[in-house]
Amino acid sequence: MRDENGKVEFLQGNEACAEGAIAAGCRFFAGYPITPSTEIAERMSARLPEVGGVYVQMEDEIASLAAVIGASWAGVKAMTATSGPGFSLMQEHMGYAVMTETPCVVVNIQRGGPSTGQPTKASQGDVMQARWGSHGDYEVVALSPYDVQEMFDLTVECFNWAETLRVPAVLLADEVVGHMRERVVLREDVETVDRELPPEGEEVERPFPLEPDDLVPPMPVFGRGHRVHVTGLTHDERGYPCTDDPEVHRKLVRRLCNKVRKRAGEIHESVGYDFIERDSDIALVAYGGCARTVLEAAEEAGVTVFRPKVIHPFDEGLVRRLLDGYEVLVVEMNLGQYYEMVKMALDPDCVHLLGYPGGYPPTPERVVEEVERLGG
Amino acid sequence: MDVEDVLRMDRWPHILCPGCGNGTILNVLARELAERFENGDLDPDKTVLVSGIGCSSRLPGYFRLDSLHTTHGRPLAFATGLKTANPDLEVIVITGDGDAAAIGGNHLIHAARRNLDVTVICANNYIYGMTGGQVSPTTPEGDVSTTTPYGNPEPPFDLCELVMGAGAPHVERWTTAHPVQLKAAIGRALDREGFSFIDVLSQCPTNYGRRNGFRDAREMVEWLRENTSTRDEEGKIRIGILRDEEREPFHARIRKVLEKAGGDGD
C-alpha cells in the first residue's frame, strides 16, 4: 500500500527505526544483540546489504560504537542500537565521539534498570545517562519518539542533527515504542543532511579550530588526502595532543558544548513538539512511550499537555514560555529525570512528579487521578 | 620520498623516553612507508594509522597521514569500522601489550577470527609504561613492577600463539634489536591481505628495565638479541615468521554478502 509520501506498512517500532536509518543514508551498522533492541540489528542485517551498506555484528557494545565511529571517519553515516546494559558499555565511546566530533547515531531502546533489570519491559531510566553517562562536560542530541512513525522520522532527525553538529545523536526510545506495531509511512521525501567536507585532496591545516565562529568545522574523511590526526586527548587546532595547556582544554570543551547548547531552540523548533493548550491550571508533561497514555489523560481531564520530542539539549526558555504559571505534572517511566530539568526551568514548588520506574506507563485513569489530586 | 616527509617533524622531538623501543618501531615503520610511497606500492592518502592508549599508541600522531588515536584497548574495533566501510584503505594498527592483550584482548581475537585486513604492530614491552610501570599480561613470571613488588605471580600470554589460535594467517615476532628484519616484516605484513600480526619485543628502560636489573636501553636490546632465535632453541624466545598462510579477508566476505543481497552495485 502507498500514500502520497511513500510506502505504507504495518511495522514494529524497531523495524521502522531501521527503515528510517536507511532513508537517512545510513550505510554502516555495528551492533550486539540485546533485548529489546535486537530487531533493529536484525532488520539492518537484511536491509543494508541490499543498498550497498555494511552490517557487522561485533563482539560487544564497546566494539560496536567503536566500529561505528571508525566507519564515520571513513565518511559513511553509521549507527548502532542497544539497550541499558549495552548503553552503559558504550559510554566511553560516547565521550570519544563527542571529543573527536564524530557524527553517529546511537539507538537506546530503554528497558528496566539498573543492571540487567527487566529486559522485556519498558523504562525511561536512561534520560540522564544519555546526557551525563560519559565523563567530562559535554552535550549530545537525544530525541524521544512516541509512536512507530516517529521511530522512523526521529531516526532521520538523529542522523541530520548528528551530521549538522558533528555529535553523537541518541534515539532515546523505549520498549513500548520499540515493540509496538502500527501503521507507518516509509517516507520517500525525507530531507537528509550531510556533514560539510573540506576540499578533497588538500591537507587540512586546522581541522579542530578553537574560535567561537567555527563552532562546527568541516569534517575530514580518512582516505581523501586530508591527513588529519584525530585523538580523544585534548587537542589543539591542528588536532595535535595538547595535554598541558588548560586554556586549550577550556576553549575546546566550551566549543563542544556551545555548538549544541546555542542551537537548543533551533533543534526544538525543527524537530517539533506537541503543546495542546487547554483552559486549565494544570499542565502535563510526558515524552516517548509514556506520552501515549498521558495525551489521552490530558484530554480526559481537560488539561494542557506538553510533549517534547527533543530531550537533550533541554530548552529552558521554551519550557518557561510554555509552562510558566501552571502547576506542572511530569509523568515519566523513571523516578524523576526529565522532572529535574523541568524543575530547574520553573518554580520548583509548582513542578510535580508521577514516576513509574519501568514496566509500563501509568494508565490514563491513574494520571487523571493524580491530576485530580493536584486540584485539576 | 624521505622519512621526514612521512613524519610530522614539527612535533619533534617526540614524547618518548631516551632509548624507548617504540621509537625504533616508529623509525622503521616510517622508513618502510616512505619507500612504498616513493615507489608507488602504497598511496599515502589511503594509508591510515589507528592506535589505542599507551606509549606505543602515541606513534600515529607523529605520521603525516590520516590517523585515529582511539580509546584504551579498542583500536581494532575502530579499525573494523574504517576498513569495512572503506576497503580501499590500508589500515595499520599500532598497539601495545596492555592495549592489545589486556583491555583489548577480546577485540584482538575477534579481529583475528574475522581476518580483518589490517597490519597490527604490537609493541610488547612487558609493562604499562605510560602509567609508570605496572604489570601487564606479557610481564614474565617473577618480574618486578610497581604493582608486583614481590615479583609477578602470573604466567604471561604468548601473543603470537593467541592470535594464531584465533585464526590469524600471518604472524611474525621480532624485536627492536632487529630493526632490519622488523622493517622487512612490516613490508610483508603490508603485502599480505588479511590479519597480519607482528609481535615486537621491545624495551622500556624507564619503567621496566631499571626495576629488573637493566642499567640502560643498550643492555635491554642486548638481552633481546641474546635471548631470541629464529630457530627453536632451548631457553630462547622464537622469533621470525611463525605463520604465513592465505585466508579470505573479512571485507571480501562482506562483498559476497552484498552480492547475494543485490546491493553490490553491479
Add this chain to the structure above:
Amino acid sequence: MRIKEEFCKGCFLCVWVCPVDALDESDRRNEKGYRLPEQVGRCTGCRQCEMICPDVAIEVVEADEG
C-alpha cells in the same frame, strides 16, 4: 653520517648496533643536556644506526655528500 643533535636523547643504541664500531659516546652534549654520539671509525653504510635510532635523529649519507 649526520646526527640531528637537537633530536638526540643520548641512548646510544646507535653505538650498540654498529657492527664495525664506527660510533662511540662523546662528551659533547646538546641543548637539552643529552650526551651525543660521534663517528670514530669508517662507516660501511649498513644503516642499522639510522633505523634503530628511537628519535629518528641519524641520517646515513654518502661520503661525498658530507
